[in-house]
Amino acid sequence: MRTLLFRSIFKGPATIEGPDAGPQAVRELVKSLDDLSRRVLGRSLAIREVDAGSCNGCELEVHALNNPIYDLERFGLKFVASPRHADVLLVTGPLTRNMRMALERTWRATPDPKWVVALGDCACTGGLFAGSYACEGAVSEAVPVDLRIPGCPPPPIEILKGLIALMDAASRTGTAARIGRPAGLPARE
C-alpha cells in the first residue's frame, strides 16, 4: 500500500481540467434565475440527489462525478445526505407515481433558496416511459425545474457543465427564496 501511496503523490493528480459551462445550459439558467433576487451563496452548492424512478443509469454517471477524474468537490459542489442541507435537488427518472410523494416531501424539506435540476431524458420529459400508468413523466409535473440536463444518461462532463453553470449563475445574480409553488403542491408540512 505504501508504494501505491507514494506513487500517487509523485504522479500528480489524475483529475481532468474543468469544463466551461455549456452555452445552452447558461441560457436556460439565466432565464430561470431572472426572477430570483439577491443573496450570495459564494461559489458553493450542496446537492441532494433524488432518484425518482430512474433505471439507475443516471446514478452511475452521477457517481462518476465523485471519482478522482472529475472530482466534483474542487468546484465547490458537494453531495449531501439530507435535503435539509441542500441547495440543489438533482432529480432523475420519469417520476414514478410511487415516488411522487417522496419527491414532494424532499422538495419541501429543502430550505429556500433552492434549485431543481432534472437530470437525464427521463427526468426532462419522461423519456421512453412517458404515458405509463405508473409514471408522471417529467419531474416538472411535481416540482419546479430550473435546469434540464438531457442525455440517457448524460455523461459526467455534461452534468458537470450544467452544475457549474448553475453555480456561476447563482453566485453572479445572487438568489432568494423562491416564492412560487407549483400548482397542487400543499404548503410546507
Place this chain on the structure above:
Amino acid sequence: MAGLKRITLDAAAWAERAAALGRGEGELFALFGDDGQVHMVVREPELGALEMLTVAVENGRYPSVGAQHAPAIRLERAIRDLFGYEPEGLPDTRPWLDHGLFKLSAPLGAAGAPRRQEDYPFLPVEGEGLHQIPVGPVHAGIIEPGHFRFTANGETIVRLEQRLGYVHKGVETLMRGAALDRAAQLAGRISGDSTVAYQYAFARAAEQTLGVKPPARAIHLRALMAEFERIANHFGDFGAICNDASFALIHAHTGMLREQVLQTADACFGHRLMRDRIVPGGVTHDLTEEGAARVRALAVEIAPRFAELFEIYDSTASLLDRTVTTGITSAELVKRFAPGGYVGRASGRKFDARQDLPYAPYNKLSFKVPVLTAGDVDARVRIRAEEIRTSLSLIGQILDALPEGELRAELPAAKEPREGMAVVEAFRGDVLMYLRLAADGTVARCHPRDASWFQWPLLEAAIEGNIVADFPLCNKSFNCSYSGHDL
C-alpha cells in the same frame, strides 16, 4: 435457446410441481403472468436445461406456487398486482409493486379502476427492548429508492423487512404492443447498470423467436461489451464496498479504473454504458482495428493495477475485519432461492449462464466460474475479484477469435404468433427474457426477470444478527437492482 420445452399442466399437476420445488427438486427461475395463464420456468439441476410450464387461470385463480415454495411469494404478489389473478393459497397477499397510486389496477390484466391506497401492514414484531428504524425510500447516499424497516435490539438487527416497488415504471405494459425496436430500447432501460446484458438477452430472445442467427462478428462484439459491462460494475462495487468500510483509497483507485473502462467503451462503441448497441439481429457499432488495439492495451494495463488493489484489500486487517463473517448467506437458503451471480457463487451455488445455459461465443471460450462457500461480504468481494480477472482473460480471447463480417442480420416478418426465451449472465446474475410476438411482429408479451428477485429476500436473511452499521456494507455486497426488480 436449445432445449426449451413448454408444457401446459392442469391445476393439479401444476400444484405438484410447486410442491416438488418446495421439496428441493429443481430450481425456480421465473414465474409470471400472461393472458389467461401463468408460466413458471424451472431448472432441473441434473438435466441442466430450462423447462417452461403453463397453467390456465380459471375464474381468475390458479394454484399458488408460493404456498409451497417461498421464493415464489414476491413473484406472485407481483402477478396479483399486475394481472389481478389470485394465486390460491398464497400466504402473503399484501400488494407488492402497486402502492395504490397507479392510474390503473391490474394493468396487464383486466385494467380496472385504481386500487385504493391503504397503509401497508409491515410484519408485526413483538418483544422487549426492540425498536424499529424505518429507512427510505429516499436514502442518504446516491442509491436507488426502496424502504427498509429494521427491527433492532440495541445495535443488533433482529429483522429487516424490505418494501420495494418505488421505481415501478410499468415496463411490461409499455412493451405490450410495441414494435420490436422500441421494446429493445425499453429492455435497455430496465436496469441501467445491466443495459448491455438486458439488450443482449432481448436480442437473443427475439432472434430465437424469429429463427434468426446473428453474424459471427456481432456475436463476439456482444460478448465483448458484456464483459466490459461486468468489469466496470465489479470495479464500482469493489470500491464501494471498501468505501462503506471507510477505506477510501481503494474506492478512489477503482473509480479511476471504472472510468477508464467506460471511456474506452465510449471511444470504441460511442456510448459509455454501451446502451442501444446490441439490437435484435446483431449490433449497431463495429469495433475498428484501432479500437481493438485500445481494448487490448486497456486489459494489459488494468490487470496489474487491479492486482495491486486486491493485494491491499487482502492485507489490510481493519478492512477484512469488516467484511469477513459479515452478512453471511447460508448455503441452505441459497439452495432454496437459487440466486444467480456472486450472491449464489459466494455460498456454493456454481451457476453461471455463460457455462450452464451456454450461448455463443462463450461455448468456445475457456474460463472457470469461481465458487466459494463462506457466504459473507468478503466472499462476495472475492468472487467479484476473480470475475474481473476472468473477464480480462475473456476479452483477450474474444479479440483473438473476432471474425470479420457483417454486423446485423435481416429480421424476417413474424407472420404468426411466436415465442422465445433467453438467459444472459449479467454482472449481478442471470437475466431471463421471455418474449412472445404477435403475427404482426409487435410484442404480445415480454417478461424480463432480473437476478435481484431471488437475491433481495436473501439480503433480509443475511443481515439478521449483524449490527445496523454493517447494513450498507452488506447491501453493497449484494448490490441488488431496484429498477430491475420493480420494472
